Amino acid sequence: MASPNHxxxxxxxxxxxxxxxxxxxxxxxxxxxxxxxxxVYSDADADAPFVREADETVHIGPxxxxxxxxxxxxxxxxxxxxxxxAIHPGYGFLSENATFAEKxxxxxxxxxxxxxxxIRLMGSKIEARKHMQQxxxxxxxxxxxxxxxxxxxxxxxxxxxxxxxLKASAGGGGIGMQRVxxxxxxxxxFASTMQRAQSFFGDxxxxxxxxxxxxxxxxxxxxxxxxxxxVHLFERECSVQxxxxxxxxxxxxxxxxxxxxxxxxxxxxxxxxxIGYENVGTMEFIFDGNSQNFYxxxxxxRLQVEHPVTExxxxxxxxxWQIRVAGGEPLPLSQNEVSKSGHAIECRLYAEDPRTFMxxxxxxxxxxxxxxxxxxxxxxxxEEGSRVSPFYDPMIGKLIVHGRDRMxxxxxxxxxxxELQVKGITTNLELLAQVMQNHDFxxxxxxxxxxxxxxxxx
Amino acid sequence: xxxxxxxVSPLPGVFYRKPGPDEEPYVKEGDKVNAGDTIGLIxxxxxxxxxxxEEDGIVVKFSADNxxxxxxxxxxxxxxxxx
Numbered sequence: 001m002a003s004p005n006h007x008x009x010x011x012x013x014x015x016x017x018x019x020x021x022x023x024x025x026x027x028x029x030x031x032x033x034x035x036x037x038x039x040v041y042s043d044a045d046a047d048a049p050f051v052r053e054a055d056e057t058v059h060i061g062p063x064x065x066x067x068x069x070x071x072x073x074x075x076x077x078x079x080x081x082x083x084x085x086a087i088h089p090g091y092g093f094l095s096e097n098a099t100f101a102e103k104x105x106x107x108x109x110x111x112x113x114x115x116x117x118x119i120r121l122m123g124s125k126i127e128a129r130k131h132m133q134q135x136x137x138x139x140x141x142x143x144x145x146x147x148x149x150x151x152x153x154x155x156x157x158x159x160x161x162x163x164x165x166l167k168a169s170a171g172g173g174g175i176g177m178q179r180v181x182x183x184x185x186x187x188x189x190f191a192s193t194m195q196r197a198q199s200f201f202g203d204x205x206x207x208x209x210x211x212x213x214x215x216x217x218x219x220x221x222x223x224x225x226x227x228x229x230x231v232h233l234f235e236r237e238c239s240v241q242x243x244x245x246x247x248x249x250x251x252x253x254x255x256x257x258x259x260x261x262x263x264x265x266x267x268x269x270x271x272x273x274x275i276g277y278e279n280v281g282t283m284e285f286i287f288d289g290n291s292q293n294f295y296x297x298x299x300x301x302r303l304q305v306e307h308p309v310t311e312x313x314x315x316x317x318x319x320x321w322q323i324r325v326a327g328g329e330p331l332p333l334s335q336n337e338v339s340k341s342g343h344a345i346e347c348r349l350y351a352e353d354p355r356t357f358m359x360x361x362x363x364x365x366x367x368x369x370x371x372x373x374x375x376x377x378x379x380x381x382x383e384e385g386s387r388v389s390p391f392y393d394p395m396i397g398k399l400i401v402h403g404r405d406r407m408x409x410x411x412x413x414x415x416x417x418x419e420l421q422v423k424g425i426t427t428n429l430e431l432l433a434q435v436m437q438n439h440d441f442x443x444x445x446x447x448x449x450x451x452x453x454x455x456x457x458x
Numbered sequence: 459x460x461x462x463x464x465x466v467s468p469l470p471g472v473f474y475r476k477p478g479p480d481e482e483p484y485v486k487e488g489d490k491v492n493a494g495d496t497i498g499l500i501x502x503x504x505x506x507x508x509x510x511x512e513e514d515g516i517v518v519k520f521s522a523d524n525x526x527x528x529x530x531x532x533x534x535x536x537x538x539x540x541x
Binding site: 063064199351352357358359361390391392393394 | 469470471472477478479480481502503504505525527
């Protein structure tokens with residue numbers, strides 16, 4: 001895998017091709033590593049905290065993401081103009097765009113993430129399934145070929161048995177999938193799902209997977225260097241979701257015993273090794289709540305939103321690892337040097353009504369933090385007076401706590417939620433508080449259906 | 459006699475006149491619509507909300523362009539009711 005571009009290189013300046021809390025998060029680590037930062041920003045973010053906190057800034061266009069944060073050429077131009085050695089893509093936007101990774105490399109800029117070919121491979125859910133199977137990683141029972149027609153889909157579905165999930169191969173993160181109860185419904189939605197896949201992802205390929213009952217989403221954090229070292233940084237439990245989007249994550253998972261944890265994490269390492277992965281990444285698995293079997297779902301070839309829970313239990317800085325590995329250094333630790341302690345929980349703060357999901361853009365008139373407390377961390381995009389614009393994701397930040405055990409972490413989170421004051425916009429704080437008090441959540445016995453049950457479902 | 463009514467955006471965001479970039483507009487100026495018909499989409503924080511005609515009538519004019527940034531309460535189109 002060695003190529004002339006892969007020599008060790010000192011990174012002195014990083015352009016962050018992102019915004020909000022993750023841009024601030026990357027800036028924080030860069031500062032500790034004595035690396036200069038360049039923020040790029042749209043019209044909507046001119047006054048945002050991340051812009052003020054960067055060493056240099058480049059305005060890249062109007063509010064709409066496709067003309068700013070998704071405009072590859074403008075971002076690369078900004079990197080070249082400011083003399084940045086590397087680009088950190090954060091999550092979302094261009095972070096899993098293989099073409100962007102290629103363009104960076106062609107411009108002599110380090111893309112802080114895996115190789116373009118790996119991003120492309122894992123971007124196809126069908127290809128990802130095939131490669132994982134080759135590594136002996138279990139995948140959800142399903143069909144790995146292309147479904148050519150509705151007749152073809154019906155016959156495959158008959159063999160697999162309903163209920164099923166019809167998924168876009170180019171989709172991911174819960175977007176572009178639909179539960180199918182029977183042949184009648186499959187007939188009805190097949191064409192429209194293909195069409196949606198085409199218009200959302202530019203690829204109409206769809207496939208079928210068996211529906212897993214009482215599913216839990218558990219993912220494994222992986223880190224790899226270009227010298228062949230692969231380690232896992234344990235798992236994250238991500239089953240508290242709304243509309244297939246994560247809301248609360250924790251580590252360790254209350255669901256796994258030590259044997260299962262070891263099995264899961266080693267399986268993930270095997271999968272990452274199989275595809276010659278580089279940098280940090282996450283292997284997502286779905287657990288069948290009834291059979292206790294786990295299956296590979298997808299790989300996220302970037303830093304995750306919920307990486308702080310892993311940082312809190314391991315004491316590591318994942319952004320630092322990303323930068324070191326991208327510069328060609330070996331991983332800072334070997335597997336037996338990685339350890340965890342205590343329990344961490346992250347709650348995503350959304351600017352939306354938790355019941356209707358109605359987004360709530362506006363100005364944050366009051367933002368009051370809880371009295372400083374040990375083991376509490378805020379990764380926020382906003383501060384008092386910030387405008388939450390309607391153009392981007394409703395997630396405005398994350399509340400993270402670390403306790404010596406799960407009950408202490410829950411107690412800390414309850415206190416944080418009770419004391420944190422956000423006024424001027426509607427947030428999901430009240431729902432977060434209810435989850436912390438929920439009996440099933442407290443017992444650690446919950447599936448991805450928890451939130452729907454609590455809010456009366458949709 | 460005819461009465462003109464504004465169809466306004468329920469939220470601040472980006473207005474779209476078509477369901478997808480390569481698709482036909484939901485409604486063209488001069489088209490007849492029924493109450494409940496979708497006339498466009500508003501994208502807010504990565505979510506899409508359908509903008510619907512509240513009554514039967516003719517969409518005589520679009521006041522906002524496709525992909526235009528709009529505020530809550532801003533007029534998107536004018537509906538003319540015939541009686």
